[in-house]
């Protein structure tokens with residue numbers, strides 16, 4: 655009998671149908687420069703957000719569509735994030751809940 659799956663195992667089993675148009679974006683990249691905490695980077699379990707020298711890189715292709723980043727941005731950040739669900743049939747497909 656197989657052991658319990660780890661979180662990494664479960665996330666690794668998900669599949670993604672990436673849309674060409676990002677469903678995550680920032681309204682004005684300059685706002686993120688002035689965001690001290692950058693909570694979007696810390697709350698995302700899929701590590702979608704990365705700070706690169708002077709700008710925020712968003713790997714929207716890996717988004718799990720939890721919405722935690724949106725809440726974090728508006729509650730603790732500067733409110734620059736624009737978050738939408740991907741179009742129907744696009745985005746993440748969970749295999750293990």
Ligand code: SF4
Pocket residue numbers: 680685686687689691692693694695710726727728730731732733734735
């Ligand atoms: S939390 Fe919002 S404002 Fe701050 S870096 Fe992330 S997207 Fe930009």
